[in-house]
Every structure is written in C-alpha cells, then in structure tokens.
Amino acid sequence: MAIQREQLVAGVDSSTQSCKVVVCDAGTGEVVRQGRASHPDGTEVHPSEWWTAYEAATAGGLLDGVSAIAVGGQQHGMVTLDDADEVVRPALLWNDTRSAPDASDLIDELGGAQRWATEVGVVPVASFTVTKLRWLRRCEPESLERTRTCVLPHDWLTGQILKRGDGFDGWTTDRGDASGTGYWSAGSGDYLPDVLDLAIGRQVGLPRVLGPTEAAGRTGSGLVVAPGTGDNMGAALGLGLRPGDAVISLGTSGTAFARHDAAIADDSGAVASFADATGGFLPLLATLNAARVLTAGASMLGVELAELDRLALAAEPGAGGLSLLPYLDGERTPNLPTATGTLSGLTRANATPENLARAVVEGMLTNLAEALDALRGQGVRVERVLLIGGAAASAAVRSVAADLFEAEVQVPAAGEYVALGAARQAAATLLGTDLPEWEVRTDAVLEPDAAASERTAELRGRYADLRGLLYDRPGP
Ligand SMILES: Nc1ncnc2c1ncn2[C@@H]1O[C@H](COP(=O)(O)OP(=O)(O)O)[C@@H](O)[C@H]1O
Numbered sequence: 001m002a003i004q005r006e007q008l009v010a011g012v013d014s015s016t017q018s019c020k021v022v023v024c025d026a027g028t029g030e031v032v033r034q035g036r037a038s039h040p041d042g043t044e045v046h047p048s049e050w051w052t053a054y055e056a057a058t059a060g061g062l063l064d065g066v067s068a069i070a071v072g073g074q075q076h077g078m079v080t081l082d083d084a085d086e087v088v089r090p091a092l093l094w095n096d097t098r099s100a101p102d103a104s105d106l107i108d109e110l111g112g113a114q115r116w117a118t119e120v121g122v123v124p125v126a127s128f129t130v131t132k133l134r135w136l137r138r139c140e141p142e143s144l145e146r147t148r149t150c151v152l153p154h155d156w157l158t159g160q161i162l163k164r165g166d167g168f169d170g171w172t173t174d175r176g177d178a179s180g181t182g183y184w185s186a187g188s189g190d191y192l193p194d195v196l197d198l199a200i201g202r203q204v205g206l207p208r209v210l211g212p213t214e215a216a217g218r219t220g221s222g223l224v225v226a227p228g229t230g231d232n233m234g235a236a237l238g239l240g241l242r243p244g245d246a247v248i249s250l251g252t253s254g255t256a257f258a259r260h261d262a263a264i265a266d267d268s269g270a271v272a273s274f275a276d277a278t279g280g281f282l283p284l285l286a287t288l289n290a291a292r293v294l295t296a297g298a299s300m301l302g303v304e305l306a307e308l309d310r311l312a313l314a315a316e317p318g319a320g321g322l323s324l325l326p327y328l329d330g331e332r333t334p335n336l337p338t339a340t341g342t343l344s345g346l347t348r349a350n351a352t353p354e355n356l357a358r359a360v361v362e363g364m365l366t367n368l369a370e371a372l373d374a375l376r377g378q379g380v381r382v383e384r385v386l387l388i389g390g391a392a393a394s395a396a397v398r399s400v401a402a403d404l405f406e407a408e409v410q411v412p413a414a415g416e417y418v419a420l421g422a423a424r425q426a427a428a429t430l431l432g433t434d435l436p437e438w439e440v441r442t443d444a445v446l447e448p449d450a451a452a453s454e455r456t457a458e459l460r461g462r463y464a465d466l467r468g469l470l471y472d473r474p475g476p
C-alpha cells in the first residue's frame with residue numbers, strides 16, 4: 001500500500017527517566033510534533049506512572065491524526081499482573097540490584113555460566129527479568145502467588161493503549177524485548193519453560209512474541225498498534241543501523257550494541273545475545289552508570305552540566321592521573337552490584353575542578369570503551385560508532401569519545417532515536433511494507449587522534465589496574 005501524503009505515525013520511548021513521544025510523517029520520518037514527561041526516580045516504579053507520563057506527553061492532541069503507534073520501552077522490568085490483569089506490585093526495573101543473589105543462584109542451579117550463555121544467550125545478572133521473578137519467590141511469595149502473567153514495560157504500555165482503545169486481544173511482546181527476559185532465547189526463538197520452572201517452580205502467562213511488523217492490535221478508533229520493542233532495539237531501528245555500525249548510548253544506562261548476523265554466547269556474561277527488532281540479532285553490553293555520572297560530577301563540583309563540560313575541556317587528557325571508577329549505582333558490567341564509585345590517584349598537584357570534571361567524563365567513557373572491546377571480542381565488526389543518548393550532547397564527552405573508542409564516532413543530529421525507531425516500525429506495520437528509509441542526519445563526525453593512542457593506552461591501563469586492584473578483574 002503506498003504511503004499517502006502526510007500519513008502520521010507515532011513512536012514512544014518509555015525509558016527509565018522519562019516518556020518521550022514523537023509524531024512523524026510516515027514517508028519521510030520528519031518529526032512534526034513531540035512531547036515528553038518525566039518518570040519518578042528509583043529502581044522500582046508502579047506501571048501506572050508510565051501511563052500518567054504517556055498521557056502527559058501526548059496531551060493537547062499530540063496524537064491527533066496519527067494512524068499507527070509503537071512503544072519502545074526500558075528493557076527487563078518485571079510487570080506482574082493478577083487474574084484481573086491488575087498490577088500486583090510496583091515493577092522492579094532493570095537497574096534494581098536486589099536480585100543479584102538470585103542471579104548467582106540461578107547460574108549455579110542451571111549448571112554454570114556456559115550453559116546459560118549457550119542455551120539462553122544471557123548469563124543472569126540482577127537486571128534480567130528472570131532474576132527478579134526468583135527474587136519475588138524468595139522475598140514476596142504472596143506477590144508471586146497472585147501473579148498470573150508477567151510482561152515487560154513496553155508490553156504493558158502497548159496493552160494499555162489497546163485496552164483503553166477497546167482493542168486489546170491478549171498481551172504481546174517482540175523478539176527484541178523478549179530476549180532480555182532470561183527465559184526467551186534469541187538463538188532458538190522460543191520461550192524456555194524449563195528456565196521459568198527453575199526460577200519460580202511453575203509457569204506464568206507470558207506475552208505472545210510478535211513478528212517485526214505484526215500488529216499487536218487496532219483500537220476502536222482505528223489506531224494500528226505495532227509490536228513495539230525494547231529501547232535499545234528501538235534505537236537501532238531509529239538509526240537505521242547497518243552491519244559494521246556500533247552504538248554507544250549514554251542515557252540512564254550506558255549501552256554498547258551492534259547489529260549482528262547470529263546469536264552469540266559469551267560465558268563471561270558481559271555481552272548479552274539479544275535479538276533486534278528486524279528478525280536479526282543485537283549483541284549488547286549495558287552499564288548502570290552513564291549520563292548520571294556526569295550529573296553526580298556536576299553536583300560534586302556545585303556546577304551545571306554546561307560548566308562541567310567547560311571544566312573537563314580545560315583539563316589535559318588523563319586528568320593529571322586522577323581516575324574515577326564510576327560504579328556509583330553499583331555496576332552491571334562488570335557485574336559488581338554492590339560496588340561504589342572510587343576516586344583514585346589524587347595528589348595536591350592534580351586536585352583541581354578541571355581534573356575532577358575530566359576524570360568524571362573519562363571514567364564513565366572508559367567503561368563504555370571496555371564494552372566496545374567486549375563486542376569486538378565476540379566477533380562483532382565495529383567500523384563506525386554512533387553516539388546517542390542524552391549525554392551525547394556533552395562537548396566533553398564528544399571530545400574524549402573518539403580517542404577512547406579508537407574509532408570514528410558519528411553523533412547523529414539530536415533526536416529521540418528510540419521513539420523514532422518505534423515510529424518507523426509503526427509505519428511499516430501500518431503499510432505492510434519493509435521499514436521506510438528515513439534520513440538520519442549527522443551532527444558531528446569525530447576522528448580519533450592518531451597521536452593519542454599512547455595516551456589512550458595509558459588511560460585504559462590505569463583503569464584496568466584500578467579495577468583489578470579493587471575487584472581482582474582485568475576486564476568487563
Ligand atoms: N548536555 C548534556 N550533557 C550531559 N548530560 C546530559 C546532557 N543533556 C542531557 N543529559 C543527561 O541525559 C540523561 C537523559 O538521557 P536519556 O537518553 O533521555 O535517558 P533515558 O533514555 O535513560 O531516560 C539525563 O541524565 C541528563 O542529565
């Protein structure tokens with residue numbers, strides 16, 4: 001079906017800190033309207049807060065004339081539903097680390113990390129839904145008793161749009177988000193009932209996994225609701241990711257991911273074998289500490305983010321030997337859920353606001369440089385790095401990234417790429433076509449400084465030594 005003039009589609013990014021909505025021309029991807037609203041802070045949130053933010057972000061007729069919508073959402077969150085499809089308890093989010101002991105138990109009970117990596121594609125850490133279900137059985141058995149169905153944040157919001165539009169026909173999800181549960185395998189394309197049985201001793205209702213452009217339903221008013229996906233899979237759609245591209249996303253989470261042509265099996269647990277939203281694969285590594293390390297650094301210095309940028313750029317690379325290991329919220333990769341941040345190498349000579357600002361930026365990005373190396377170590381080709389997420393707007397981040405990643409870094413024009421990817425999926429679902437070709441403009445191209453390789457090696461080595469000293473581990 002040809003795209004009619006100015007058919008409008010909408011994409012949602014219901015992420016950790018906020019809900020962002022874009023309304024786009026289905027043919028060109030031009031953003032004609034957009035809205036946003038904040039989510040409460042914290043590592044567990046009642047899903048009703050996501051609906052409240054969605055309604056605020058779409059207020060004032062934002063969705064008027066929209067023919068199709070899709071939801072990109074923060075991955076892994078455990079949304080538990082009772083017999084009446086009501087929420088049993090607030091959702092534990094991807095960044096909640098209370099299920100870290102449960103992750104360790106599940107690794108042992110299945111027979112070790114290698115079995116998880118090959119049979120499931122992920123090695124449990126606190127972020128994954130399966131560990132949160134085990135936590136529920138261990139800590140709130142009465143809540144688990146009441147749980148008939150478990151869905152993910154994007155599934156729940158998709159279902160609310162349909163329910164409130166008289167179009168709901170059962171819970172749905174997609175391959176991308178399903179692959180982050182720990183009980184659906186990107187390699188086999190199936191749910192793993194034995195893993196669920198291991199985790200909680202029984203089955204629970206799970207959403208139907210839709211194809212890449214298989215509609216979740218249509219509301220009574222005719223709005224087509226596309227399958228949606230996890231936020232990182234949505235970003236890959238929004239960027240039009242090609243083989244050889246890697247993405248570094250600096251939002252609440254820091255993620256490094258790339259399109260790949262096969263499932264991977266990393267028994268170190270660093271790289272998760274996720275599926276993407278097109279039928280392919282999206283190996284991904286995530287950190288708990290990204291944009292908010294900069295916010296914390298600015299707070300320590302008593303300055304705004306713009307001043308943190310200026311200070312960091314005024315310091316010499318290497319911050320005079322000052323290092324900040326950025327595990328401020330614990331850390332997921334490396335799997336150090338109880339870790340804290342560490343400032344190291346402090347001397348009277350380097351104790352300046354500029355060096356502290358620089359160490360905040362270098363420390364945060366060094367963790368992501370490790371992530372890129374871990375992707376490369378899994379055979380993923382990295383020829384170009386696309387830098388997105390809120391903190392990609394930072395001039396200091398841009399200045400440090402290319403040298404530290406040792407690759408060309410392209411910064412796409414400022415945009416909500418998760419929501420754009422969802423809108424692109426909505427367009428394809430509406431029209432029954434392949435994904436439309438939408439232009440992604442580039443804001444900056446940053447080349448690594450060949451003269452910086454020695455300095456980069458020193459910095460990476462310094463951080464590896466500090467991590468090894470504190471946590472007896474050389475890499476992620
Ligand atoms: N210019 C900037 N410099 C540094 N950090 C920034 C800048 N602009 C926004 N941020 C940070 O980006 C984060 C929001 O990014 P976003 O990708 O929307 O997060 P999420 O998708 O996880 O909700 C916030 O923590 C904010 O402080």
Ligand SMILES: O=C(CO)[C@@H](O)[C@H](O)COP(=O)(O)O
Nearest residue numbers: 015016074075094251252253
């Ligand atoms: O856990 C992961 C990926 O495995 C995170 O990327 C979450 O999906 C949250 O994303 P943001 O809110 O940071 O966009």
